[in-house]
Amino acid sequence: MEATVGLLFLLIGVSYGVETFCDARQDGAQCLGSWGGTVFVKLMDQASGAPRIDWMKGATLILRWRNNAIVANTIMSRSEFIPNNGTFRINNLRNSDSGKYTLNLFDSEGKEKITRNLQLSVEGQSPIRVGAISALVFYLILLLVCVIILCVQSKKQKCKEKLNADLTYIDVRVVQQQGRKSVKQNMEEEVEYSQIKTAGDFSRIKQKT
16 A cells, blocks of 8 residues: 555656656647646747737637737646747646647737647646556455455365364264164174073973973
8 A cells, every 4th residue: 555655656746847848939840748747838939029929729729918918828827928938838737738739920910920830749647547546456456365365264164164074974973883883782692692591491491301
């Protein structure tokens, strides 16, 4: 149990310590992140002076920058946009963060002038889920071992009971045979005594005659 808990905390610590840096200034860039880790996505050299910036994940707006200010950040609780170097940081990566991201840059008239795509892939699974699965497997193995031990003990007990029953049966047979032998001996002794008595009576009668 202690080993399982230790493995769980180790996985959590390793996952949360991974940082990835991605350059999204080239269209079609590929980015790989780790579950629970942090990814730094460089969207541009700097955001200062850009009239409008939209960063989308599919059809969902992630970041909107307009007139040197952040207008919207839908994942603000675990992200930060750094205008000075045009980097967007996402903490505590999840599998749901994987997908295609699109950066749209607009001019002062609101016309789209640059579009760049980024593919982000988050690898790994939740350490809590992994730990839960590991703990479940551990307890299943422990349960299986306990069942095997109980079966072995039960089998030994049954063998012992059968052996005791066989010994009891043998004792009964021996006693019965001894009893039968005693009865037979008594009957033989009585027959022999009767024969001797009869022979003696016959001898006396013959002497009288």
